[in-house]
Amino acid sequence: MGQGLSCVARQENALFSAVQVGDLETIEALLKREANVLNHKTAHGRHSALHIAAANGQIEILLMLLEKSSNPDVLNRLKQTPLMLAAMHGKISCVKRLIEAGANILTFDSLHGRTCLHFAAYYGHPDCLEAILSAARSSPIAVSWGFARFVNVRDARGATPLHLAARRRRPECIHTLLDHGALVCASTGEYGCPGSTPLHLAARGGSLDCIRQLLAWGADRLQRDASGRIPYVVALKHRHGACAALLNPSSLEPLIWPAPLKLISELNEEAKSLLEQALMEVNKEREKNILKGTAHSLPSPSHSESGLDDNISEASDTEVCCICFEQMCTIEVQDCGHLMCAQCTLVLCCHNKPNSATACITPPLCPFCRSTIARLVVAEIKDHDGTDCDIGNVSSSKPRKPSKSRHFSEGSSSFKSLLTVGSFRKMGDRGGAVRIAAETEWMVDKL
Numbered sequence: 001m002g003q004g005l006s007c008v009a010r011q012e013n014a015l016f017s018a019v020q021v022g023d024l025e026t027i028e029a030l031l032k033r034e035a036n037v038l039n040h041k042t043a044h045g046r047h048s049a050l051h052i053a054a055a056n057g058q059i060e061i062l063l064m065l066l067e068k069s070s071n072p073d074v075l076n077r078l079k080q081t082p083l084m085l086a087a088m089h090g091k092i093s094c095v096k097r098l099i100e101a102g103a104n105i106l107t108f109d110s111l112h113g114r115t116c117l118h119f120a121a122y123y124g125h126p127d128c129l130e131a132i133l134s135a136a137r138s139s140p141i142a143v144s145w146g147f148a149r150f151v152n153v154r155d156a157r158g159a160t161p162l163h164l165a166a167r168r169r170r171p172e173c174i175h176t177l178l179d180h181g182a183l184v185c186a187s188t189g190e191y192g193c194p195g196s197t198p199l200h201l202a203a204r205g206g207s208l209d210c211i212r213q214l215l216a217w218g219a220d221r222l223q224r225d226a227s228g229r230i231p232y233v234v235a236l237k238h239r240h241g242a243c244a245a246l247l248n249p250s251s252l253e254p255l256i257w258p259a260p261l262k263l264i265s266e267l268n269e270e271a272k273s274l275l276e277q278a279l280m281e282v283n284k285e286r287e288k289n290i291l292k293g294t295a296h297s298l299p300s301p302s303h304s305e306s307g308l309d310d311n312i313s314e315a316s317d318t319e320v321c322c323i324c325f326e327q328m329c330t331i332e333v334q335d336c337g338h339l340m341c342a343q344c345t346l347v348l349c350c351h352n353k354p355n356s357a358t359a360c361i362t363p364p365l366c367p368f369c370r371s372t373i374a375r376l377v378v379a380e381i382k383d384h385d386g387t388d389c390d391i392g393n394v395s396s397s398k399p400r401k402p403s404k405s406r407h408f409s410e411g412s413s414s415f416k417s418l419l420t421v422g423s424f425r426k427m428g429d430r431g432g433a434v435r436i437a438a439e440t441e442w443m444v445d446k447l
Helices: 002-021 024-033 035-039 049-055 059-067 082-088 092-100 116-122 126-137 140-151 161-167 171-179 198-205 208-216 231-237 241-247 259-263 269-291 306-313 342-349 413-420
Strands: 331-334 375-378 434-436 442-444
Touching: 002 024, 002 049, 024 035, 024 059, 049 059, 049 082, 049 092, 059 092, 082 092, 082 116, 082 126, 092 126, 116 126, 116 161, 116 171, 126 140, 126 171, 161 171, 161 198, 161 208, 171 208, 198 208, 198 231, 198 241, 208 241, 208 269, 231 241, 241 269, 269 331, 269 342, 269 375
Parallel strands: none
Antiparallel strands: 331 375, 434 442
């Protein structure tokens, strides 16, 4: 009897070792000896072969196990599924295959009461977050639970995936979650200090990139946790001076992602990317002013600082934005076809902190023709030869002299009509980011 048990143990160890390294031949040989070997689990963690394949990214083994009718939601000792382990280790191909096989994205483990979405956010895998969130939109969960509720699902201690991403210094995951509707000002239960928002947790972790992301999406610097602390105080306590400078309530407010843009149907993804880059550049300039004269240097944002300057600041002679006369026109307004630079588009749509009572409920209007903006897309720019030019490849060894846009000149009635357009608002503290130049033209203050 004891010899029989020893033989089974050796077969199990051989199976799990083969799965871990992707030895398909050994697995097939073991299956010929005992077809039931795939149902065995490890002695300590009660991991199945599917758990081990998912955690190690062994996609061929995982596909073979799924074809042999392995349960995609088999549980280990902590009630974790293979999908959770794949998300934990960032094995995106395994995540996608398990979801295709019908794995439940709403299973909670027994250790912290977390889902696969929590694990992807905690361990910093934005591609896995995207795959899970895409699946949630088209799954019965979106109907029964609601997609917004799933994005903000809480673990046993009241933490959403956004809280975990902020605490673990995961700016890319923060961006992904916010882009899918995560609540930027949600408070925790028992996680961290009770009542902490993602901004409190980012302040505790000391990540400038996380703080930038959260502030740009409207996080409230004055919101208090259960102990009455604002994020600024948390950053000071943990000696994150540069973070504290940005979170100081007396410092200049950052511009936030414009809520009216959410009302514009079919916002082009490329246009959205340009606008987000412009927003980052605007806030980066504000950060420099905030940290000027302090003992804190400003680390570079995680995104490239040079890309936006090279691509946008040097405009072609025929496509200079005639609102600021500085940037190249990169955004086209549809259906009227008028062009603006990304920064002026932000100015048109940005406003101070959203207020449910006063927030804009209609899309902004084109400043040139006053028609409703139905869509924003990346503009197609033509070079001097009349051929299309990709705005991502515009470069020049020296600045070019701005000229008038083809849409109107300074003396035209269209240009003069801008003086009465009320869509541009003063924003931020201490004078705002945008001012109207007296009697002559719109000027965008250093954004």
